[in-house]
Structures are given as structure tokens and as C-alpha cells.
Amino acid sequence: MNQVLRWLTGLVLLPGAVLGTTAAVVSGWADRLPERIPNKGGGDRPVLSTLATEPLITTGLAAITGLWLLGAVAFFLARRLPAPAVHWARTVAQLVVAMLVTALCGALLLILAPALDARSPEEVRTPSAPFATGLPVAVLLAGALALALAGRRSSGLPAAGAPPANAVRFPLATGERVLWSEHRVLRPLVWAAAGQVLIGAIMAVVFGLSLGAGYAPIGLAVALTAVATLAISRYRLVVDEHAVRVATGPFRREFPMTTVEYATSSRLNAGDWLTAGVLHGYGTVMAPAPGPVVRLVFADGSGFTAGCEDADTLAALINSLRHRQYTA
């Protein structure tokens, strides 16, 4: 499948199918829904306030469509970003659109389904637990599909010329083959995931006891978000004579060695690390924590910064590999 078809599927067909199915299901339910549904209370508790069903459906579907279009606009505007950041920004736009559209459509169905065949707001039931638990799973699945459809970026970078003569190099024997491999588990994120599971479990117990068993799955949904946190808790940096590959969980970047002009090492302090995306463009920095980093400079003047435990050695190694490749 070529990239255009992938983007079309991820940004247009996938959210369109979810939204279209929701609209079709909701319009099929139109005759079976009461005029008003509970806004506060409902289920096993007294109804405190209500809201009109039809405007809720219209506004809800319009808001979801608006978000979808906003995502599409962001997707098209991403072309103005520096070359290395375009694919990254489009992937994020596609991911956010897929997850938001699925979450909001699911939420709309979750609100309306218990009101089916009810004649008044008082008769509206509590949302079913399997549906409430299934929604976050569906959202995660939609996100995973959007990520898979975005695929890897073809570098799109021009071939680099001769590396500068003054670039620091690493002594390499003729014909010597090398691989730099770094793998880090980001402990704070692992602890954060454990915290999410704990908070989710506490919420499930508290909601279950105070609001009724039907609300317990909300806590489980919070616990499920730990999966996303765990997914981004692994950082990998692999460099060989072919390419520089960096990955934080499912987010991966790959730069063929032929596109790297040269590499330098520096230190990213906490402030720079926090604002790097904003100041230098999203997708141009992938460092799991403040500390030593390697900056790759490409032929078109753009750059990419990756976290590395021994940035001096790696920058010298990349320069040596580039020099050997260029002089071969």
C-alpha cells in the first residue's frame, strides 16, 4: 500500500467509517429514544437534570465532524514543517483524529444505548459495563491502527556530501564493522504506569461502592491507559553503517547514513529538553531525558537530536562511518 493510500485510509476512511456507522446507528435509534435523557443522576439514582436528546445527537455528531476536519487541516498544514518533522506531525494528527473520533462516537453511543425504549429520563438505565470497558479498548485499537497505517517515514532527505574535515572521528580499521546499540527502560514511566493502574483500581472500588457497580469500569478504563504509558517507556538507539535508528516505544525514526552530513555531541539541559519540541519543531528531538545527546545534521540544513549515554563516542563513530562511506 503506498503512503498516500495509507494516509487516506487512516485519516479519511477509518474516522469516516466510525463516524458514519455511529450516525447510521443513532439515526436508526431515533424513534426509540426519549425526548430527554438524564444529565445529572439517572440509572439507580434520582434524575436531577435532563437534556434534550435530539440537540445532543446533532451537536455531538457535528462536534466530532468538526474535530475530524480540524485534524485534517492540521494534517495538511504539517507540510509547512521542516522535512524531518512532517511525517511525525501527520502521524500524530492521524493518531489523535482516530482516537478522538472513536472515543467521542463511542461515548455518544454509550450515553444513548441505555436510553433505548425508555419513555422518560427516569427509565434510562446505567450504561452497560461491557460497553463501558470495551470503549477504551476500541480507542486503543483505533490508535494502533492509525499508527500502523502511518507507517515509517521514508527519509525524503537529500544525499549528504563530504563530511567536514574538522569533524571529530573515531579510529576504525579498514573493513571493520560496527554496531552501536543502546536500550533504556525509562523507570519513571514504568512507575507512572504502575501509579495509573493503582489509581484506576482505587477509582473502580470508590466508584463501584459510591455510585454503583456499573461505574466501576471507569476506573478500569483509567488503569488501561497504563498500557500506553508502558509502551513509551522503552528507548532504543541503534547505529550501524547503514542507518541511525531511534525509537521511543512505537515512535520510530530512521535516517539512512547517506543522508547524514555529520554529527556533533552536546548536552541537553532540563529546560531545553522540556521545550525542545516547541523551539526546534516536533519530531526533531527524541531524547528520553535531559543529558548527553547526538545531533545529526543533514544536507538540507535540518537536524535531528537523539539522546545517547556516550554522545561523544557515538558522534565520532557516525562521522567516521560517513567519512569511510564517502571516501569509498
Place this chain on the structure above:
Amino acid sequence: MLFRVDPGSSTPLGDQIAACVRSALVSATLKPGERLPPARELASSLGVNMHTVLRAYAALRDEGLIELRRGRGAVVVSTAPDERARLADAVREVAATARRIGMGADEVVAMIREAFA
């Protein structure tokens, strides 16, 4: 960590890979709990046969430096090569030197026996 192999060297490629891991352990670049790259990735990047990498990993496992777990790959379990691993390195070096100066295995073994006596 950095893996370096020189196909022009008389030291077998597998031994060179294992030596890289031992050296990283001695310099504390690798710590217990860290993973080594998957054998397939290492083989493809270094342009060596995957069985060569697996042989190197098996040697490191036999020395008690790493653990090979199905689905988890090679995980470091020891902080530094033990005495046995150091001896294995020294023997490898002796073998490489003997080969270079044209000595056979029997002659080297005889020399070692003499040293033991």
C-alpha cells in the same frame, strides 16, 4: 554499547562479538538487567551469520554473564566477567598467538601441562 568486528582478524568473529560484551561489562557500559541486541539485528548490522552471533551469546551464557530467555532475548545477569571468563579470554589469546607463530594445539597443551607441573 559498541560492537566492533574485524573480518580481517585471525580471531573468530563470534569471539570478537563475545569480547565486545565482556569489555562493556568490565567498563560498566553494560549493567545487569540490560538487554543485548537481538541476534538477528546484530548479525545483519555486522554482516555476520546469525549462528555466529548465537554461538557468541551461548559462550557468554556458559560463562554466566548473560541469560538467554525465549521471547526476551539476551539479558545481562553478571556485572563483570568472572575468573573463568578471564581465563577463557587468556586461552583464546594464547591460541591466537600459537596459530600466528605456527604452533599446533598439542604443543601448546604440552606447554600448559609443563606450567602446571
